[in-house]
Amino acid sequence: MTQPDSPVPAPILSARGEGIMNSAFGRRRFIAGGLSGLGLLALAACGGGGAGAASGGGGGGNRSLVVAVPALAPTLDGVVGGGGLTLESFEMNANLQAGLVRNPYITGKTENTVVQDFNTYVGYVAESYEVSPDGLTYTFHLRPGLTSPLGNAITADDVLWSFERKWNTPTYSKTVWQGGFAGPQAISKVDDRTVAFTLTNAGFGLTFLGLLANLQGHIYDSTALKQHATGADPYALEWAKANGGWGLGPYHVTAQTPDQEMVLTANPNYAYGAPAIGQVTLRVVGDAGTRASLVASGDVDMAEGIRPTDQARLANNDAVVVPEADPIEYVDLTLVTNKAPFDDERVRKAMALAVPYEQIMQQIYAGRAVQMVGNINPNTRNYDVSQLPKPSSDVARAKALLAEAGHDRIAYTLSVSTATQDLVDACVLVQSYAREAGFDITIDQKTAADFSTMRNNATGQAIIYRNRSQVQTPTYACTIFWKPNNDASNPSRWQDASAARFWEVVNRAQAIPDPLSPEAGPLWLEAQKILVDSSPEIFVCSIQPSQIFRTDVGGFTYRSENAIDFGNITILDA
Structure with a gap:
């Protein structure tokens, strides 16, 4: 397949927002593989x-x-x-x-x-x-x-x-x-x-x-x-x-x-x-509200790290664009599973039922968040996320699971970085709603550096942070965060019987040469069902771009x- 040999200009976007598709460069060659x-x-x-x-x-x-x-x-x-x-x-x-x-x-x-x-x-x-x-x-x-x-x-x-x-x-x-x-x-x-x-x-x-x-x-x-x-x-x-x-x-x-x-x-x-754009000037403005105001006034062209509440406030401003996408950044409530209380899968499931998902999406993210089901991108080819159980709040079921695990109430510490105010606020909501389900949560606010150390070493009981898969393939999403042998990339230290079943399915999926094939899709789905059910990490919601x-x-x-x-x-x- 022959394409132009010279570079092509940037996409000029039409008034309808349609990218004018330009060809790639050079000749694209490949050896047919039958896969x-x-x-x-x-x-x-x-x-x-x-x-x-x-x-x-x-x-x-x-x-x-x-x-x-x-x-x-x-x-x-x-x-x-x-x-x-x-x-x-x-x-x-x-x-x-x-x-x-x-x-x-x-x-x-x-x-x-x-x-x-x-x-x-x-x-x-x-x-x-x-x-x-x-x-x-x-x-x-x-x-x-x-x-x-x-x-x-x-x-x-x-x-x-x-x-x-x-x-x-x-x-x-x-x-x-x-x-x-x-x-x-x-x-x-x-x-x-x-x-x-x-x-x-x-x-x-x-x-x-x-x-x-x-x-x-x-x-x-x-x-x-x-x-x-x-x-x-x-x-x-x-x-x-x-x-x-x-x-x-x-x-x-x-x-x-x-x-x-x-x-x-x-x-x-x-x-x-x-x-x-011949020159881009990145100018440090420490306050998020000030960054938003500078865009609204026209003093800067773009701003990053904007609070969802400010984005919602500016959504109807004709001079400002608040972008939306199918978001891949998400709020991750990780439960450390190699120590009490979350070494018991029933307690983890109960905690997943005690999270106020809808309230967090509306009150913390001003509607700029969407429900998240598992951590594989739902737009992945031959993957049907609709077959996964959607997260829900159910106080009665949570209390029943705690009782089944032999507990009337569970006390634990939830750690969060002070650098993420939205997550500090989310912790307060989780603390309030989970109390009715039988969880007494102490919020531990840490500096970004101390939080990172705790995450890597899994020294806490539970943490909440923003997470994402840098590579949006099902293989990467299913392997990067749950590596065995206490790897630092596995902050939950999930290595129980459910984790063994998860890896057995993931390894079968990885053995298929094409991870996006119709044969691989059901295996990724099966692995995600095990993950969501066992709840070493609770996927609270996906959040929209912050610019x-x-x-x-x-x-x-x-x-x-x-x-x-x-x-x-x-x-x-x-």
Whole structure:
């Protein structure tokens, strides 16, 4: 399938909010594998990316954007450089970095917005990719003539060195790859523009693409980083924390004042063409209400971290857009199962029935939340979320389960970060409503750092926080949060008989080469039924995007990490 060989402009969104679909780049090649899902993946690589393949540039670059943000990323090196799992670091990754592939963008629910299509992947740093018949080898063909913002050519050697840097950096999380990819030794250079990755498990392929596209798989300008390497710091981690230009995303940082302001300048060599917005200024405004007011007054173009109550207040303001999507960020009430009282599944089920779901969605999130059923994206192909039991409040049933477990009342401590006021408020509602069901809850407010430590070490009894799957595949959603052997990514430490049944089903699903096939869908559903019934984590609700923007801002993208892709933003002419 032949596509234009030159970059195409950014999607211009019509007055009806429809993305004008632009073709992807180059030739999309694939080896037919006889596997429906892999065939679909290959077709995604072949058939253009819609608005997503066209993210980036109107090319003018003479427009600027001012964004009010709660904070700035502590480092420009994102997750690899120890930036932490924060929105600010994710946003740096989304705008300063680029992977071999990405999820394409498709028309969103709100006019002039787009969302990621989590079922497919298109070329990014790579112009195309192909999958071997057995589903184990993914071969990527880099875009010809691609350079970094610093002007250095990007070749297969940069891909190999980027993964070497990841694997040899202590702060990088390698465990997420272990389901089917062994690391740098599983990558081979075919020629200067071609690299091949070999997997150990064909069923891991979709998640492998997701990891390349979201959070984990960025490709770096190794020439620039090597120039600033030292014997003590062979991968230039310290230099990269404060210096830009070595990533391949739509922007690079050209100025910053710590804790105050950061200036992003468009990358003229960006894979999808120079972004329409030439300069983005991130300005720290600590108060959420003030950030909202600045957008309403027109003093800034966009704002992040807006309270749902302020979003609801501005929803009828003709100058402001409050976006909506099928949300994937959710309120997660995690019960630590390796100690009392939640080592008893009946007590966990009772707690799930004692949560005031509807009241939290209406009173805390001002109606900007939706019911959540399990943690697999309901838009996943061949997955029918309607067959899962919906969460509900039932005081009488909760009390009966406690009595069955031999308890009249249960006292426990629910921990929450002070950095998430909405969740502190939600705790108060849970405490009030659960009391009638037989739970006496003490709310423990912790600093963000102390809360993170408690979550990782599972030292508390229960925690509540915002969660999401960075990779929106059923494999990732079903494996990342419940790893055995007390892994830090398993904050519930769920390892009982129900967990064993859950993993038995998940492993059967993972053995199917195509995780989106009709054969895999019922297995993911069966695993989710076990998870929801056992209740190591209670999925309270999914919450809408936390950004707002002026009505002349187009191309807002709802992404898996809740960061804005400024490379897809345009200014709409009146």
